[in-house]
Amino acid sequence: MKSVAVVLAVLLAYQCLAVRPALRHQGRPGLGGSWSMSQTFKPSKVNDRDKCKFCVDFAHSAIQTIGEAIVEGGLTKGCQELCSIVANKTGSEAVGLACDGLCVLVGFDEFVHAFEKADVDPIYYCELLKQCPIVDNGDATITNLTVTPKSGPQGDFFVDVEYETKNGTGTGELLIYVDAPDGYPLGASFLKEPLDPGQYGVNFTLHAVPDPGCVAACESFQAGVYNVTMHVCNGQCMSHWPHSKIYDKKMTNFTITGPPPPDMKPWL
Ligand SMILES: *[C@@H]1O[C@H](CO)[C@@H](O)[C@H](O)[C@H]1NC(C)=O
Ligand SMILES: *[C@@H]1O[C@H](CO)[C@@H](O)[C@H](O)[C@H]1NC(C)=O
Ligand SMILES: *[C@@H]1O[C@H](CO)[C@@H](O)[C@H](O)[C@H]1NC(C)=O
Ligand SMILES: *[C@@H]1O[C@H](CO)[C@@H](O)[C@H](O)[C@H]1NC(C)=O
Ligand SMILES: *[C@@H]1O[C@H](CO)[C@@H](O)[C@H](O)[C@H]1NC(C)=O
Ligand SMILES: *[C@@H]1O[C@H](CO)[C@@H](O)[C@H](O)[C@H]1NC(C)=O
Numbered sequence: 001m002k003s004v005a006v007v008l009a010v011l012l013a014y015q016c017l018a019v020r021p022a023l024r025h026q027g028r029p030g031l032g033g034s035w036s037m038s039q040t041f042k043p044s045k046v047n048d049r050d051k052c053k054f055c056v057d058f059a060h061s062a063i064q065t066i067g068e069a070i071v072e073g074g075l076t077k078g079c080q081e082l083c084s085i086v087a088n089k090t091g092s093e094a095v096g097l098a099c100d101g102l103c104v105l106v107g108f109d110e111f112v113h114a115f116e117k118a119d120v121d122p123i124y125y126c127e128l129l130k131q132c133p134i135v136d137n138g139d140a141t142i143t144n145l146t147v148t149p150k151s152g153p154q155g156d157f158f159v160d161v162e163y164e165t166k167n168g169t170g171t172g173e174l175l176i177y178v179d180a181p182d183g184y185p186l187g188a189s190f191l192k193e194p195l196d197p198g199q200y201g202v203n204f205t206l207h208a209v210p211d212p213g214c215v216a217a218c219e220s221f222q223a224g225v226y227n228v229t230m231h232v233c234n235g236q237c238m239s240h241w242p243h244s245k246i247y248d249k250k251m252t253n254f255t256i257t258g259p260p261p262p263d264m265k266p267w268l
Contacts, residue, residue: 033178033219034207035188039200052171055131056191058098059122065089066099066115075112079103082112102129123171123191124241133194135170140232140247143199147228151255154221159204163232163248169195170243175231176204181224184217189237208256227253 069085079100087096103111106129118125126132144162159176171194178186188204208221229251231237235244 033186033188034211035176036205036207037174037188037190038203038205050193052126052132052193053191054098055102055126055129056122058095058102059125061092062086062090062095062099063115063118063120063122063125065095067120070112070115079108079111082108102131106130118241121236121239121241121244123173123236124239124243127171127235127243132171134243135168135194136234136243137167138165138169138172138194138234138247139167140165140169142230142232142248142250144201145228145230145250145252147252147254149254151257153257153260154209155260157206157208157254159206159228159230160201161204161230161232162199162201164199165195165197165247168197169232169247170234172232172234172247173237174202175233175237177229177231178206179227179229180219180221181226182220182222184219186219186226192232209260221256223256223258225253225255227251 065086066082068089069082072085075082083096083099083103086099087093090096106114110129114125114128118128123132127134140163142161142163144160146160148158148160161174161176169192172192173189174192175189176187180186186206190202210221211218229249231249232247233245234247235241237244237246
């Protein structure tokens with residue numbers, strides 16, 4: 001009972017403090033572009049405030065930093081000290097709070113041990129910490145992958161994915177990856193919590209307009225063919241850790257014809 005209360009309290013604090021982009025993370029760092037996601041067929045039992053999502057969100061924002069904090073002496077000093085280093089390094093009080101809440105909940109030794117075991121795989125990390133369920137006989141097949149519009153000027157492109165699972169799925173990831181003609185990585189990953197057997201749909205929006213605030217190594221969204229690869233995975237896609245597997249992947253493409261017409265300039 002106590003631990004549930006701790007998690008809830010920390011969750012609330014975290015959600016109040018967190019800046020939106022940090023919380024509604026786009027999964028892995030290093031994948032570019034501006035993305036959003038909406039579920040078209042919603043899983044019934046997934047709760048926005050559940051502990052698995054909380055843990056994975058936290059791990060995505062802090063897992064690199066935990067390693068550095070351990071190296072810098074956080075190992076001998078317990079949750080509070082370790083997490084204050086993490087808070088300092090990430091510059092986020094919210095991440096520090098989440099760190100503290102999770103660390104106290106699972107125990108310091110387990111917190112650090114799981115980190116060392118999972119390396120930088122947030123989902124496996126949270127499975128080791130028993131915050132995310134493990135399901136190994138799951139499956140998923142992508143039944144439909146379409147991009148709308150198929151061809152058009154810079155602007156929003158909607159990637160619609162439908163998939164079906166016969167046995168249900170484990171805690172995993174939806175990873176979308178786009179090969180752009182200019183070679184910059186473009187993609188996003190989203191946590192997929194365990195699902196019951198059934199059919200599910202997700203609609204990703206790619207805001208395919210150059211970011212005016214971007215100074216270096218920027219996606220230009222130049223005219224050309226963009227190849228889209230969609231993965232549905234158990235665990236983190238391409239992870240070599242246990243409970244990880246690519247259930248299915250499919251490819252499609254869309255074409256950017258050029259800059260938007262002048263009367264349609266994006267407001268961003
Ligand atoms: C956090 O950073 C500040 C300034 O960089 C430093 O003065 C402070 O000691 C740091 N706190 C911890 C716990 O590392
Ligand atoms: C579904 O689960 C059963 C029982 O564990 C297993 O034998 C079967 O291979 C699984 N099906 C798929 C598609 O993975
Ligand atoms: C695939 O998805 C598109 C867009 O949502 C829809 O128009 C189309 O009917 C779907 N195709 C199948 C076979 O379900
Ligand atoms: C997209 O795929 C096609 C064929 O699969 C390939 O010829 C082309 O080079 C790819 N484009 C990019 C940008 O990767
Ligand atoms: C995807 O979502 C966008 C915005 O929510 C909506 O305008 C669009 O019609 C959706 N596309 C499909 C194929 O569901
Ligand atoms: C784009 O995808 C279509 C099928 O959706 C395929 O016929 C075509 O060859 C692809 N084009 C490239 C350049 O890969």
